Amino acid sequence: MAYSEKLIDHYTHPKNVGTLDKSKNNVGTGLVGAPECGDVMRLQIEVDEATGVISDAKFKTFGCGSAIASSSLATEWLKGKTVDQALTIDNMDIVEELNLPPVKIHCSVLAEDAIKAAINDYRVKNGMPALELEEKKH
Amino acid sequence: MELKLPIYLDNNATTPCDPRVVDAMLPYFTEKFGNAASRNHSFGWTAEEAVDYAREQVAKLIGADPKEIIFTSGATEADNLAIKGVFEMYASRGNHIITCTTEHKAVLDTCKHIEKLGGQVTYLPVAADGLIDLNELEKAITDKTILIAIMYGNNEIGVIQPIREISKIARKHGVLFFTDGTQAVGKVPVDVNADGIDLMAFSAHKMYGPKGVGALYVRRKSPRVKVTAQMDGGGHERGMRSGTMNVPGIVGFGKACEICMNEMEAEGQRLSKMRDRLEAGLMQLEEAYVNGNREHRLPHVANISFKYVEGEGLMMGFNKNIALSSGSACTSASLEPSYVLKALGLGDDLAHSSLRFGLGRFTTDEQIDYTIKAISETVLKLREMSPLWEMFKEGIDLNSIEWAHH
Ligand SMILES: Cc1ncc(COP(=O)(O)O)c(C=O)c1O
Numbered sequence: 454m455a456y457s458e459k460l461i462d463h464y465t466h467p468k469n470v471g472t473l474d475k476s477k478n479n480v481g482t483g484l485v486g487a488p489e490c491g492d493v494m495r496l497q498i499e500v501d502e503a504t505g506v507i508s509d510a511k512f513k514t515f516g517c518g519s520a521i522a523s524s525s526l527a528t529e530w531l532k533g534k535t536v537d538q539a540l541t542i543d544n545m546d547i548v549e550e551l552n553l554p555p556v557k558i559h560c561s562v563l564a565e566d567a568i569k570a571a572i573n574d575y576r577v578k579n580g581m582p583a584l585e586l587e588e589k590k591h
Numbered sequence: 592m593e594l595k596l597p598i599y600l601d602n603n604a605t606t607p608c609d610p611r612v613v614d615a616m617l618p619y620f621t622e623k624f625g626n627a628a629s630r631n632h633s634f635g636w637t638a639e640e641a642v643d644y645a646r647e648q649v650a651k652l653i654g655a656d657p658k659e660i661i662f663t664s665g666a667t668e669a670d671n672l673a674i675k676g677v678f679e680m681y682a683s684r685g686n687h688i689i690t691c692t693t694e695h696k697a698v699l700d701t702c703k704h705i706e707k708l709g710g711q712v713t714y715l716p717v718a719a720d721g722l723i724d725l726n727e728l729e730k731a732i733t734d735k736t737i738l739i740a741i742m743y744g745n746n747e748i749g750v751i752q753p754i755r756e757i758s759k760i761a762r763k764h765g766v767l768f769f770t771d772g773t774q775a776v777g778k779v780p781v782d783v784n785a786d787g788i789d790l791m792a793f794s795a796h797k798m799y800g801p802k803g804v805g806a807l808y809v810r811r812k813s814p815r816v817k818v819t820a821q822m823d824g825g826g827h828e829r830g831m832r833s834g835t836m837n838v839p840g841i842v843g844f845g846k847a848c849e850i851c852m853n854e855m856e857a858e859g860q861r862l863s864k865m866r867d868r869l870e871a872g873l874m875q876l877e878e879a880y881v882n883g884n885r886e887h888r889l890p891h892v893a894n895i896s897f898k899y900v901e902g903e904g905l906m907m908g909f910n911k912n913i914a915l916s917s918g919s920a921c922t923s924a925s926l927e928p929s930y931v932l933k934a935l936g937l938g939d940d941l942a943h944s945s946l947r948f949g950l951g952r953f954t955t956d957e958q959i960d961y962t963i964k965a966i967s968e969t970v971l972k973l974r975e976m977s978p979l980w981e982m983f984k985e986g987i988d989l990n991s992i993e994w995a996h997h
């Protein structure tokens with residue numbers, strides 16, 4: 454199976470690997486996947502409270518190359534978006550950008566789930582109700 | 592010498608043909624193209640002579656009589672022929688087969704088929720080191736048991752089962768003993784008489800011979816074993832396996848066996864030394880674990896788990912330059928991690944973190960050095976990216992976390 458150059462670039466030079474201070478009120482953390490399944494993704498956003506814009510995003514991923522690349526790409530896309538704009542990121546955008554083969558589509562779903570989980574964590578921390586999230590097929 | 596990339600360390604999957612094997616085969620594609628079953632002209636005789644000679648070479652490697660060798664298309668066919676053939680031939684004696692959970696799919700799926708036909712199969716578990724328990728084996732034998740099918744060396748972890756002890760138990764109870772010797776024959780000394788083997792499957796392409804040819808050893812004396820043919824036709828191979836003989840393949844198989852026999856001792860030492868060095872180098876990493884028994888195993892195989900990194904992601908870091916395989920397969924993609932590693936009782940996390948190294952005749956010290964370096968660097972890099980590694984370093988028990996299972 455040959456991977457796209459973009460995917461390999463994100464895998465080889467991942468953007469925004471790291472950890473934000475999850476105790477901070479303006480940091481939302483999403484942890485999705487499970488070690489037994491072979492994939493765990495942690496994605497964090499830091500929101501500028503004055504503007505509602507995501508000022509920083511970090512990830513750490515245990516998983517295949519496509520999962521690593523999907524989360525790296527997701528953090529890139531998150532930065533500079535408002536929280537509401539971030540909710541519109543769809544896993545199929547990731548599939549398209551990285552040219553993921555069909556068996557790797559769920560790696561991108563994982564990234565979308567991680568974004569939504571991070572946003573919900575942020576919302577709950579700040580007194581907003583958690584959003585009902587539709588379950589995507591993995 | 593300059594290191595040539597990529598490096599091939601997947602010799603359990605298949606081996607390259609030795610050039611000496613190819614040289615031996617070539618004439619049998621062109622000027623010596625005859626059908627070994629053509630009895631009335633020199634083309635047939637030449638082919639038959641070549642097959643006879645190869646049969647001797649193959650038999651010699653395992654201490655058998657040439658008449659006990661049935662050529663097949665490979666080990667999968669030989670596994671099928673042995674198990675289904677015994678099941679049919681000995682139906683009047685019983686219908687129970689004993690095997691174990693770490694067998695190759697060619698054995699396990701054949702056993703599943705036997706169950707569908709109304710046979711009974713016991714799948715013995717293995718201990719954490721991959722070995723079966725001989726007491727459990729003996730306890731599993733009933734008056735309906737006709738066959739014990741336990742592999743010689745395992746293809747994923749390299750563990751060698753206690754073959755002589757198994758065959759003693761089989762003899763004691765008058766049960767036939769079949770072993771899948773695919774990974775062991777040509778690599779370690781295998782002697783069907785000293786080892787007490789009644790039937791054995793093996794394959795040329797795992798020992799520097801061509802793909803698509805293998806053999807089933809079927810004992811002819813004490814006891815005389817017979818299997819029911821699974822392919823009907825011209826009655827080749829004493830009626831046990833019809834089909835025009837793959838003469839070039841068989842010639843190559845014979846040559847491959849001869850080379851393995853001559854070089855086994857020195858090559859085994861060279862490989863185990865190299866394998867041990869590879870292991871020692873990689874075990875310098877924290878949280879690295881060797882899977883399977885380290886004493887009773889093939890000289891060229893190592894299976895190592897690098898905890899907190901995922902195998903497929905790990906391979907992507909170097910698979911342009913190093914070819915090997917992983918026991919990991921993401922379950923979200925509806926694939927299961929290695930059933931062999933799981934049978935050892937390895938948690939899914941360790942099974943997902945495993946790499947299998949299969950060294951071979953053409954592996955060099957330089958390649959091993961390169962591999963240690965490349966894999967170590969990738970493991971370290973991926974751990975920096977792994978949320979599980981971070982949790983481990985912070986002393987968080989991963990089992991205390993409620994994971995969102997899919
Ligand atoms: C233990 C074992 N048995 C059987 C086989 C199948 O061999 P073949 O490819 O010759 O059918 C293999 C190879 O994958 C093997 O490792």
Ligand code: FES
Binds near residue numbers: 517921
């Ligand atoms: S995370 Fe499952 S294959 Fe990528």
